[in-house]
Amino acid sequence: MRLPPWLKSMLKSFSFLNVFSGFLQMQHVELTLDRLRSAIKQQGLDVGVADVEHLSILCPQVVRLSGQDIGAMRASDAIVITDPLTESRDQYEAASNHTIGRKRASMSAIINIIKKREHAFELSLLDAFRSLVGKRSGERLKIPSKEYLLQFMKEKATETLSGDAKHARTTRSTATKSQSARKHCQGTSLLRPIEMLEHLREGFGAHGQIMHVEEIKARMANYVEIPSELSDLTKSILKKIGISRLYSHQAESIHASLSGKNVIVATMISSGKSLCYNIPVVEVLSQNLLSCSLYLFPTKALAQDQLRTLSLMTEGLKLSLNAGVYDGDTSQEERQWLRDNARLLITNPDMLHLSILPFHSQFQRILAHLRFIIIDEAHAYKGAFGCHTALVLRRLRRLCSYVYGCDPLFIFCTGTSGNPRDHAMELASLSTLELIQNDGSPCGPKFFVLWNPPFLNTGSKILGKMDTCEFARKEVTSRCSSPIMEVSSLLAEMVQHGLHCIAFCKTRKLSELVLCYTREILQEVAPHLVDSVFAYRAGYIAQDRRKIENEFFGGKLRGIAATNALELGIDVGDVDATLHLGFPGSFASLWQQAGRSGRRERPSLAVYVAFEGPLDQYYMKYPEKLFKSPVECCHIDAQNKQVLEQHLVCAALEYPLNLLYDEKYFGPGLNGVILTLMDKGYLFSDLSDSSSGMWSYIGHEKNPSHAVSLRAIESEKYKVIDHKKNEVLEEIEESRAFFQIYEGAVYMHQGKTYIIKNLDLAAKIALCQEADLKYYTKTRDYTDVHVVNGNLAYPTKVSGMQLSRTNAQANNCQVTTTWFGFYRIWRGSREIFDAVELSLPKYTYESHAVWIRVPQPMKTAVENQKLSFRAGLHAASHAVLQVVPLFIQCNSSDLASECANPHDKRYFPERILLYDRHPGGSGISAQAQPIFGDLLNTALELLEACCCNKETGCPNCIQILSCGEYNEVLEKRTAIMILKGVIEAESHV
Numbered sequence: 001m002r003l004p005p006w007l008k009s010m011l012k013s014f015s016f017l018n019v020f021s022g023f024l025q026m027q028h029v030e031l032t033l034d035r036l037r038s039a040i041k042q043q044g045l046d047v048g049v050a051d052v053e054h055l056s057i058l059c060p061q062v063v064r065l066s067g068q069d070i071g072a073m074r075a076s077d078a079i080v081i082t083d084p085l086t087e088s089r090d091q092y093e094a095a096s097n098h099t100i101g102r103k104r105a106s107m108s109a110i111i112n113i114i115k116k117r118e119h120a121f122e123l124s125l126l127d128a129f130r131s132l133v134g135k136r137s138g139e140r141l142k143i144p145s146k147e148y149l150l151q152f153m154k155e156k157a158t159e160t161l162s163g164d165a166k167h168a169r170t171t172r173s174t175a176t177k178s179q180s181a182r183k184h185c186q187g188t189s190l191l192r193p194i195e196m197l198e199h200l201r202e203g204f205g206a207h208g209q210i211m212h213v214e215e216i217k218a219r220m221a222n223y224v225e226i227p228s229e230l231s232d233l234t235k236s237i238l239k240k241i242g243i244s245r246l247y248s249h250q251a252e253s254i255h256a257s258l259s260g261k262n263v264i265v266a267t268m269i270s271s272g273k274s275l276c277y278n279i280p281v282v283e284v285l286s287q288n289l290l291s292c293s294l295y296l297f298p299t300k301a302l303a304q305d306q307l308r309t310l311s312l313m314t315e316g317l318k319l320s321l322n323a324g325v326y327d328g329d330t331s332q333e334e335r336q337w338l339r340d341n342a343r344l345l346i347t348n349p350d351m352l353h354l355s356i357l358p359f360h361s362q363f364q365r366i367l368a369h370l371r372f373i374i375i376d377e378a379h380a381y382k383g384a385f386g387c388h389t390a391l392v393l394r395r396l397r398r399l400c401s402y403v404y405g406c407d408p409l410f411i412f413c414t415g416t417s418g419n420p421r422d423h424a425m426e427l428a429s430l431s432t433l434e435l436i437q438n439d440g441s442p443c444g445p446k447f448f449v450l451w452n453p454p455f456l457n458t459g460s461k462i463l464g465k466m467d468t469c470e471f472a473r474k475e476v477t478s479r480c481s482s483p484i485m486e487v488s489s490l491l492a493e494m495v496q497h498g499l500h501c502i503a504f505c506k507t508r509k510l511s512e513l514v515l516c517y518t519r520e521i522l523q524e525v526a527p528h529l530v531d532s533v534f535a536y537r538a539g540y541i542a543q544d545r546r547k548i549e550n551e552f553f554g555g556k557l558r559g560i561a562a563t564n565a566l567e568l569g570i571d572v573g574d575v576d577a578t579l580h581l582g583f584p585g586s587f588a589s590l591w592q593q594a595g596r597s598g599r600r601e602r603p604s605l606a607v608y609v610a611f612e613g614p615l616d617q618y619y620m621k622y623p624e625k626l627f628k629s630p631v632e633c634c635h636i637d638a639q640n641k642q643v644l645e646q647h648l649v650c651a652a653l654e655y656p657l658n659l660l661y662d663e664k665y666f667g668p669g670l671n672g673v674i675l676t677l678m679d680k681g682y683l684f685s686d687l688s689d690s691s692s693g694m695w696s697y698i699g700h701e702k703n704p705s706h707a708v709s710l711r712a713i714e715s716e717k718y719k720v721i722d723h724k725k726n727e728v729l730e731e732i733e734e735s736r737a738f739f740q741i742y743e744g745a746v747y748m749h750q751g752k753t754y755i756i757k758n759l760d761l762a763a764k765i766a767l768c769q770e771a772d773l774k775y776y777t778k779t780r781d782y783t784d785v786h787v788v789n790g791n792l793a794y795p796t797k798v799s800g801m802q803l804s805r806t807n808a809q810a811n812n813c814q815v816t817t818t819w820f821g822f823y824r825i826w827r828g829s830r831e832i833f834d835a836v837e838l839s840l841p842k843y844t845y846e847s848h849a850v851w852i853r854v855p856q857p858m859k860t861a862v863e864n865q866k867l868s869f870r871a872g873l874h875a876a877s878h879a880v881l882q883v884v885p886l887f888i889q890c891n892s893s894d895l896a897s898e899c900a901n902p903h904d905k906r907y908f909p910e911r912i913l914l915y916d917r918h919p920g921g922s923g924i925s926a927q928a929q930p931i932f933g934d935l936l937n938t939a940l941e942l943l944e945a946c947c948c949n950k951e952t953g954c955p956n957c958i959q960i961l962s963c964g965e966y967n968e969v970l971e972k973r974t975a976i977m978i979l980k981g982v983i984e985a986e987s988h989v
């Protein structure tokens with residue numbers, strides 16, 4: 001059914017309603033269908049519409065009324081309820097007239113939603129009133145004035161909720177309900193970060209959310225004079241950028257680099273590390289006009305940031321560095337120009353591996369005169385990515401040495417690593433490295449707030465600091481307000497009061513949701529600031545990202561809802577506050593994110609808002625564990641046989657391998673790997689000439705590096721195009737695409753909602769159209785994991801841990817996702833109101849899994865007790881997944897568990913299995929294998945310690961946000977039985 005054209009045109013004429021929609025949104029109270037039905041019944045009214053069940057009364061722009069509210073307005077008006085399934089204008093009119101006619105007595109307000117199966121149209125209170133009552137049937141009813149309605153709403157906003165409204169609150173989902181009770185700050189006075197903390201304490205945060213405030217004290221600078229040995233040009237550059245003295249560590253590291261030492265600078269975030277490499281580079285490159293430098297950054301954004309810094313330093317001076325960024329976004333002409341002219345080439349390890357080393361002769365000028373290799377954000381090179389980068393650097397060093405006769409120095413920088421020196425030495429295979437860590441930079445005080453969304457009890461009073469379990473015993477379903485809403489409200493508050501703020505979110509979707517809610521709040525309290533908040537995440541096209549970075553740096557934007565794409569050292573200017581939606585997966589990440597604020601000695605604020613999961617709640621309860629723990633060590637294993645094989649093939653193409661000379665780069669495993677590669681047909685040596693000992697590449701691929709992905713980056717992507725503007729909004733990796741784009745999907749981008757109109761699978765293009773929708777969509781899918789045997793490519797080192805023996809196995813696996821439909825879900829209430837079928841191709845990728853078999857007698861024992869083995873396994877896998885970040889530095893979204901689909905009746909393997917979510921694997925499940933026994937024990941402890949008494953568990957134990965099956969088919973008691981059984985079997989290993 002389509003919305004009748006007459007109604008559409010009528011609605012257009014009520015655009016003034018948009019002005020009030022934010023206001024109305026804030027004021028609503030919620031009503032369940034049951035409550036509506038009984039309220040209507042209590043008043044002896046005949047609803048007259050066939051089936052109240054079909055009423056959709058949950059959209060945010062419709063005022064939701066409790067029975068009590070209906071009573072309150074009894075004298076005034078009428079309620080019009082139309083059947084949402086009405087199919088035509090005639091039926092529609094008949095239904096509404098019929099309805100109105102039969103209840104003209106004394107109903108109190110209007111709730112009207114017209115819904116069809118494909119799209120849902122929602123009318124605001126006034127819309128509905130005007131269109132239905134005012135224009136169509138108004139003569140027969142009293143119409144409340146606009147003033148009356150607004151007054152009513154104002155009163156509602158201040159009144160304490162009680163009676164029916166209370167009940168409605170506690171039975172609804174949590175996202176918007178606490179918001180509706182808590183007024184948003186309307187102020188826009190300028191506040192400094194410390195004043196903001198007080199402001200929060202007295203206002204928005206006065207409901208016990210603030211669990212702890214850690215004051216990280218200010219630190220005085222230790223300055224030294226600018227060394228006299230520096231050239232006049234370098235001194236003039238320092239003067240130009242306003243540096244009159246150096247921090248002591250800067251002088252120390254510059255001296256070490258200029259004395260020919262490899263250096264790692266491991267000082268605080270924002271401690272002026274970039275000068276530690278820029279000054280020696282400028283000094284050397286200005287003295288010898290042939291000398292060159294190579295800068296490596298892990299992200300494109302950092303590369304751009306550094307180019308900006310270098311331009312500011314050198315513009316207008318007689319120094320032609322011809323600096324430029326050589327990455328995937330660089331045009332062919334620019335690449336050619338940089339190859340011919342650049343003396344300072346900024347790139348990333350992926351580009352080095354794919355486009356520089358295999359074509360090294362084109363970079364002959366640069367490689368032959370390479371004096372420095374700069375590796376900033378060294379801590380980013382860990383795990384699988386670190387392992388690959390280590391081998392790329394070995395390939396670079398041997399080419400420089402054998403082919404171009406040079407031995408460049410390294411300067412590493414890191415702000416967050418537990419083992420900076422060892423890690424960097426392993427990364428670049430260096431035998432000596434000077435560690436600079438006596439930090440001479442100043443820093444302003446930082447107030448780090450731990451913030452737990454408030455609890456709501458059955459009386460819907462917001463409770464203060466209540467022990468999670470104490471509360472869980474009382475009422476689990478109405479635990480607390482949504483952390484997403486809390487972060488959105490905080491972001492709005494910061495922006496309103498003139499603070500520059502970044503809200504870090506774990507996923508792309510969360511960053512879009514936070515942006516969307518923040519804008520809604522700002523629309524209500526400070527509409528002129530709505531466009532000063534943006535989202536920043538992977539997927540956006542490069543041009544858009546640059547624009548956001550520049551506008552935030554320039555102060556035009558005040559707030560950003562970002563993923564960790566903005567986490568690493570980009571200098572985004574004066575940030576006053578950071579928000580952190582959930583623990584980001586490692587201390588290093590958290591400190592990196594928080595380090596974005598408070599640069600240049602300014603006081604700053606950081607607020608970590610907890611999710612309900614065990615890890616976040618653990619830190620809320622034990623803040624010292626957060627603030628006193630050292631940052632994690634970075635591990636790489638450059639001897640990993642499988643990775644070594646891959647890179648030796650590439651290295652042999654670049655320059656023949658030699659056992660005698662290459663062992664110092666590739667380690668003692670070189671001989672064995674060369675023989676394996678010979679057997680596989682990649683390498684050949686003329687054994688008749690035993691003196692040469694050279695192994696040449698004879699494989700079929702023209703450029704074997706194309707087959708090796710350093711960080712499992714997918715090349716196949718889907719483009720999302722705004723149909724009307726013909727503009728590319730985003731490119732989504734193939735593995736993620738069908739979770740977001742399919743015909744009918746609601747797609748979010750920069751706080752706007754779009755509907756996907758067409759998906760062209762062959763061209764990999766999704767056309768979308770902007771649409772103001774109050775619902776979102778979520779796919780219905782299932783994922784099969786097929787375990788296959790094979791060696792794993794990534795390290796299994798877990799530092800300082802006693803490894804227990806275990807039955808758990810780590811294997812390669814094949815992950816296949818099948819999409820069979822999607823749900824339409826109201827925002828705010830998160831209620832599913834429609835299910836639609838889908839037909840999309842399956843997506844399969846290779847990954848790695850860690851798993852343990854559940855003993856057969858355990859299955860029999862569970863079934864004998866008439867419990868569901870599937871539900872127990874599913875819940876046990878969730879519990880194990882929840883505890884992984886306690887042992888391994890990772891995000892819980894890096895891994896997934898095998899989840900039982902409620903409709904799937906096929907055989908379900910008797911195993912607890914976790915797998916790497918990224919195609920190609922990320923190495924985390926391999927790291928989990930040796931500690932699987934600990935994971936099982938901790939998961940059992942978690943379940944036994946959680947006081948929720950629900951069989952389906954709670955977010956503290958077995959319910960997880962990322963469950964592909966929406967936490968259906970879960971049994972906590974059975975999970976405990978199964979875990980005990982598996983742990984018992986482990987004790988016999």
Ligand SMILES: Nc1ncnc2c1ncn2[C@@H]1O[C@H](COP(=O)(O)OP(=O)(O)OP(=O)(O)O)[C@@H](O)[C@H]1O
Nearest residue numbers: 243245246247269270271272273274275415569571
């Ligand atoms: N000696 C100095 N005196 C005054 N300001 C300085 C000095 N050195 C650096 N700064 C300023 O400190 C700020 C931070 O510098 P920079 O971005 O180099 O820090 P960083 O340690 O590289 O940061 P990150 O940890 O994010 O990578 C810059 O604005 C820079 O201009």
